[in-house]
Amino acid sequence: MDTMGKCLKKSIILIVSALMVLMFAMPVNAGEFKKEYKMTVNVGPSFYWGMGAIKFSELVKEKTNGQINIKPYFGSALLKGAQLKSPQMVAKGVIDCAFESTINTSPVVPEMNIFSLPFFINNFENLDKLESGETGRIIFSKMEKVGLTPLAWAENGFRQVTNSKRPILMPADIKGMRLRVVGSPIFIDTFRALGADPVNMNWGDAQTAFQQGVVDGQENPVGVLLPVQIWQYHKFATFWNYLVDPCIIYWGAKEWNKFPDKIKTAIKEAAKEAARFEKALCRAGLDQGISLNILKNEFNYDMKVPNPLKHLKDKGVTVNHLSPKAVKAFTKATAGIYDKWIPKIGEDLYKAAKRDMAK
Numbered sequence: 001m002d003t004m005g006k007c008l009k010k011s012i013i014l015i016v017s018a019l020m021v022l023m024f025a026m027p028v029n030a031g032e033f034k035k036e037y038k039m040t041v042n043v044g045p046s047f048y049w050g051m052g053a054i055k056f057s058e059l060v061k062e063k064t065n066g067q068i069n070i071k072p073y074f075g076s077a078l079l080k081g082a083q084l085k086s087p088q089m090v091a092k093g094v095i096d097c098a099f100e101s102t103i104n105t106s107p108v109v110p111e112m113n114i115f116s117l118p119f120f121i122n123n124f125e126n127l128d129k130l131e132s133g134e135t136g137r138i139i140f141s142k143m144e145k146v147g148l149t150p151l152a153w154a155e156n157g158f159r160q161v162t163n164s165k166r167p168i169l170m171p172a173d174i175k176g177m178r179l180r181v182v183g184s185p186i187f188i189d190t191f192r193a194l195g196a197d198p199v200n201m202n203w204g205d206a207q208t209a210f211q212q213g214v215v216d217g218q219e220n221p222v223g224v225l226l227p228v229q230i231w232q233y234h235k236f237a238t239f240w241n242y243l244v245d246p247c248i249i250y251w252g253a254k255e256w257n258k259f260p261d262k263i264k265t266a267i268k269e270a271a272k273e274a275a276r277f278e279k280a281l282c283r284a285g286l287d288q289g290i291s292l293n294i295l296k297n298e299f300n301y302d303m304k305v306p307n308p309l310k311h312l313k314d315k316g317v318t319v320n321h322l323s324p325k326a327v328k329a330f331t332k333a334t335a336g337i338y339d340k341w342i343p344k345i346g347e348d349l350y351k352a353a354k355r356d357m358a359k
């Protein structure tokens, strides 16, 4: 080989080695990921649910060394407020992922209505049994079937009713009350069965409806009641745990399946950790100190409102609980909901839920 040839060979080797060094120095799979992954969240960033969504995106960024960047879009902004459309949009890949309520996901996964059966689940212990049991597994597998990859159970919480008229202690008290409910049909059925006048409305419109007094009341968990300062509109709250609204962090399956295993593991870990934090926020002051301890010990987080019931009372809200007699009366008044909805939810799932709770 002449000197020119040797020189060329050397240069080629040098260039190739430099390129290889560069390739390894660059983050693995760079360029393979989107600049931004869109996440839909139905509420705002000051809600416990919204804080959980922020935590999730922060943890994902941290655990993937900045390779995956999730941007939360609050107030269902990507859906112009149409909260019940989120699961279709995620399944289609129009939205990448969601930190979403099971109520809002129920149009695509009707099995999720199990959580909306009135006076069925009633407490955190039962809910935990369902999520970690057969019920949770069945629901996750149903999600997979419609193109959604579930990552972790989070929470909105047990829903409590508030209103501007009178304390709700017995079914007679709710008769004729105009109540804002989510546009999910089981809610309309339940409040009609109670003789109330339910109006379905997206969350984005609900707050104006409270302000303008278009409705007499509504139902939502404390994590929603506190940031909207419900005491400005409603002076009566009944803590009746009549049904629960878990959240699920999920991804569109098509996109999810493209991720390398390392990224999948990192995102899943982030989802579990964010969900643990967010659930604790939602339960703080409602579960005999368990969640307050989790927040302090695992997340070094001091709860701003450690006692939500006391907070509501301090703001002038009359807070009531149902007597055992009242629970019986409300259960009886809503018995027809089971006849209509168990066939839609699935008899097998209903039985699985009962078995889970009996454990």
Ligand code: X2X
Binding pocket: 042, 043, 083, 101, 103, 104, 156, 182, 202, 203, 219, 220, 221, 224, 245
């Ligand atoms: O719309 C509601 O009431 C809310 C905020 O709780 C849900 O997204 C289900």
